[in-house]
Amino acid sequence: MYAQMIKTAGTGVKSREEMTEQERAFQDKIDADIKIEPKDWMPDDYRATLIRQIGQHAHSEIVGQLPEGNWITRAPTLERKAILLAKVQDEAGHGLYLYCAAETLGVSRDEITEMLLDGRMKYSSIFNYPTLNWADIGAVGWLVDGAAIMNQVPLQRTSFGPYSRAMIRICKEESFHQRQGYDAIRKMAEGTPEQKKMAQDALNRLWYPSLMMFGPSDKDSVHSAQSMAWKIKINTNDELRQKFVDQTVPQAEYLGLTIPDPDLKWNEERGHYDFTDPDWSEFYDVVKGNGPCNVDRLAARNKAWDDGAWVRDGLLAHARKKAAAKVAAE
Amino acid sequence: MKNEWPLWEIFIRGQHGMSHRHVGSLHAPDAEMAIKNARDVYTRRNEGVSIWVVEARHIAASSPSDKGPLYEPSESKVYRHPTFFDIPDEVGAM
Numbered sequence: 001m002y003a004q005m006i007k008t009a010g011t012g013v014k015s016r017e018e019m020t021e022q023e024r025a026f027q028d029k030i031d032a033d034i035k036i037e038p039k040d041w042m043p044d045d046y047r048a049t050l051i052r053q054i055g056q057h058a059h060s061e062i063v064g065q066l067p068e069g070n071w072i073t074r075a076p077t078l079e080r081k082a083i084l085l086a087k088v089q090d091e092a093g094h095g096l097y098l099y100c101a102a103e104t105l106g107v108s109r110d111e112i113t114e115m116l117l118d119g120r121m122k123y124s125s126i127f128n129y130p131t132l133n134w135a136d137i138g139a140v141g142w143l144v145d146g147a148a149i150m151n152q153v154p155l156q157r158t159s160f161g162p163y164s165r166a167m168i169r170i171c172k173e174e175s176f177h178q179r180q181g182y183d184a185i186r187k188m189a190e191g192t193p194e195q196k197k198m199a200q201d202a203l204n205r206l207w208y209p210s211l212m213m214f215g216p217s218d219k220d221s222v223h224s225a226q227s228m229a230w231k232i233k234i235n236t237n238d239e240l241r242q243k244f245v246d247q248t249v250p251q252a253e254y255l256g257l258t259i260p261d262p263d264l265k266w267n268e269e270r271g272h273y274d275f276t277d278p279d280w281s282e283f284y285d286v287v288k289g290n291g292p293c294n295v296d297r298l299a300a301r302n303k304a305w306d307d308g309a310w311v312r313d314g315l316l317a318h319a320r321k322k323a324a325a326k327v328a329a330e
Numbered sequence: 331m332k333n334e335w336p337l338w339e340i341f342i343r344g345q346h347g348m349s350h351r352h353v354g355s356l357h358a359p360d361a362e363m364a365i366k367n368a369r370d371v372y373t374r375r376n377e378g379v380s381i382w383v384v385e386a387r388h389i390a391a392s393s394p395s396d397k398g399p400l401y402e403p404s405e406s407k408v409y410r411h412p413t414f415f416d417i418p419d420e421v422g423a424m
Contacts, residue, residue, distance in 0.1 A: 173375070313333055
């Protein structure tokens with residue numbers, strides 16, 4: 001999930017009696033699955049929470065380009081390079097769809113960008129892990145995009161119209177991402193023993209960080225109820241995590257790879273796999289800024305923003321000059 | 331913050347013969363760049379054969395609070411729909 005630990009604004013779910021008439025009408029629309037559009041009335045807390053959530057989601061798409069971009073020039077074949085390039089370009093597009101959705105709530109692009117750059121806003125913890133070799137690129141597509149899809153598919157039904165439309169567009173493109181990743185890692189799992197070892201190693205390192213993408217366990221995620229009532233969160237963290245594990249285990253088995261969890265086993269009674277939770281202290285540490293790549297990622301985004309300033313300013317100056325010349329000629 | 335590129339709304343004609351449809355928005359310094367960016371952002375998978383861009387500030391929109399006065403009057407005008415009229419079977423297709 002690209003938006004983790006979004007703090008829901010407000011004081012929690014209000015009973016109908018506590019709601020104002022406007023709030024009641026708003027909740028009725030949501031309950032009836034009528035989309036909320038930018039110009040409609042909405043509670044301030046709904047707006048604030050959505051800016052945080054969509055913003056963090058957008059930042060994740062943008063920062064998520066970094067670990068993969070790291071391997072574009074070193075892809076093993078021209079075809080893999082073209083595929084990875086297309087995938088990374090998609091991520092940029094996904095970030096842009098989401099930024100535009102956030103902007104309809106009244107935050108400007110520069111404001112939201114600056115909140116990422118100075119650390120006031122977060123991006124998904126997963127992108128603070130490195131991609132050490134080509135097998136990691138396959139594993140990222142397979143696991144990270146697979147986990148993202150788990151979260152994004154239900155969000156197509158989210159109550160805020162622009163967010164929902166962005167998610168629909170993203171989901172259409174996301175399946176390519178996961179499949180290209182699985183295809184890349186399958187090539188390695190079916191390759192030489194050394195390649196297979198690399199594939200296993202990538203799975204070992206990325207398994208638990210992928211599970212962390214869904215956010216803390218339900219018993220520790222205190223803000224969910226209001227977000228779920230507003231339908232900006234559709235499933236709980238643990239529900240999605242379980243779904244991801246259930247889907248991924250057979251995929252790993254097909255590859256002949258082992259999930260790095262000795263306690264993982266099918267639970268006939270529950271109809272789900274039992275599995276070990278990730279190390280939550282590691283998760284909180286990464287969120288706090290102490291993951292292996294936090295500093296690098298933010299530095300790269302800041303450098304790109306600073307280095308691009310003259311381009312942004314130059315193009316705008318050129319556009320203004322051209323517009324002025326056109327007015328003068330009329 | 332002072333030099334933010336303006337926002338453009340993007341409309342794409344998906345296929346020949348269809349009308350342009352709103353697909354989303356993006357920032358660009360001018361119309362020419364807006365079209366170039368729209369091509370990259372919104373037509374990566376053959377989604378279009380033509381692009382329109384309009385600077386967002388030039389779009390006027392109806393207000394949600396006008397929903398009643400604007401659209402309710404048509405609810406009572408069922409005779410605007412062809413199914414309102416019974417045409418005898420003998421007359422054939424009409």
